[in-house]
Amino acid sequence: MMDIREAHRRALHDFGTRVHAVRDEQWDQPTPCTDWDVRALVNHMVSENFWVPELLAGKTVDEVGDTFDRDLLGDEPVEVFDTSEAEATRAVAAEGVLDRTAHLSFGDVPAAEYLSELFADALIHSWDLSRAIGGNDRLDPELVEQCARWFSGVEEGYRGAGVIGPRAKIPPGADAQTKLLAAWGRA
Template identity: 70%
Template sequence: MTGTLRRVNVRRVSIDIRDAYRRALDAFGQRVHLIRPGQWEVVTPCVDWDVRALVNHLVNENLWAPELLAGRTVGEVGDVFDGDLLHDDPIKAFDTSAHDAVQAAFAEGALERTVHLSFGDVPGAEYVTELFADALIHTWDLSQAIGVADRLDPELVDACANWFAGAEEAYRQSGVIGEHADVPVDADPQTRLLAAWGRRA
């Protein structure tokens, strides 16, 4: 995510955000490895994205992460990550990009470094938190599309929900997510989190 949001002051997650990010990407990657040959064109809960486009989106974010966490600007990176990044081996493309993104998040000083996004500068920790949340929610999207178990890690769900409570309105005003979905009063934490992101679980 190179940035379509306004900068907002939000609370931090309750666990090590680098580990949360790694675990979220691992979970998404597990689903990527379950994609069958005929499923790459299957529609996902994300408007206008099929499975291939969704995986390409995550690869795009993964490739941006090392560059931005190293202090480069969007202008300096340019359009090198535009277009199809999966080529003829989508699984390898994701695995390689995820490994490099996690390494960048764990690099010394990455969370304290200023990250230059298109809408402004943010601390590295805030940027990695946004990446974590995106990977977590898209894990559910991919699970729905390919028909595999859609239960997310409860600890990651709680961490994301605590953070997103302070970021939800900015995401919605920026048009990144849809309207808050209706949920029963006794809905479980995952269903409530997905509803906040505009998903109907």
């Protein structure tokens, strides 16, 4: 398995590539995340990216508060995403980051686990964004493999917490990407 910091960087970069492909008229397109259009999905990722430096610096959710609970995209959504990506990537690459603890809403977790969650979110939402804008929805096979290995150990917890929907049906002969997406409730 590749280092989780590298997996996160690559998945976030791939998401960013798709953000740069969004045309002006596509920001209100629906996504496979039924509650979000393209703008809301990108805003979710921007918010998540801005949380990264805060949580990896040892802050709690209560200390950060509702700072990022709003539309962060403004009139320059692509530029705001780029800024958030750079900040998150810089925080993840910091010396000793994997020795830290992230204080999440549901409890304290090792930084590596937090980064695994971020990596998976970026990877799966890359597919969501591609589907919404009609782009290439093929994901990096190495990242798919790494995510599938990690997710197999946490899938039931995610489902039990209501974070993901029911597992989708897997067609015969499905590839690794299709199986991973089905585990995340995507058909």
